[in-house]
Amino acid sequence: xxxxxxxCRLEDIPDGDAIAARVEAPAGAxxxxxxxQGEQAFAYHNECPHQGRHLDYAPGRFLVxxxxxxxxxxxxxxxxxxxxxxxxxCRGSRLxxxxxxxxxxxxxxx
Ligand code: FES
Numbered sequence: 001x002x003x004x005x006x007x008c009r010l011e012d013i014p015d016g017d018a019i020a021a022r023v024e025a026p027a028g029a030x031x032x033x034x035x036x037q038g039e040q041a042f043a044y045h046n047e048c049p050h051q052g053r054h055l056d057y058a059p060g061r062f063l064v065x066x067x068x069x070x071x072x073x074x075x076x077x078x079x080x081x082x083x084x085x086x087x088x089x090c091r092g093s094r095l096x097x098x099x100x101x102x103x104x105x106x107x108x109x110x
Pocket of ligand 1: 072
């Protein structure tokens with residue numbers, strides 16, 4: 001059984017889109033991007049491997065199109081399901097994943 005509090009409900013993430021989540025931890029808070037594709041959820045740290053900037057164009061608002069997440073700073077494009085940069089200035093690098101799972105409709109850290 002997973003004792004971590006839920007980050008959100010799966011339905012809180014619009015299908016094909018993303019939301020932000022803030023996680024408080026003893027070592028400090030971190031900002032996550034939570035993405036949804038149907039019944040699957042993916043999470044990455046909100047830090048672009050290009051220049052370390054947040055990927056959102058406004059707080060908690062992300063550019064997500066056709067399974068791709070686009071960094072608002074310089075357009076690096078990441079595959080939602082792997083975090084791999086498939087186009088743009090840091091092509092071949094990856095977003096840092098955060099370990100999550102969906103349990104009874106709740107998105108939780110593993
Ligand atoms: S900081 Fe994301 S593309 Fe430059």
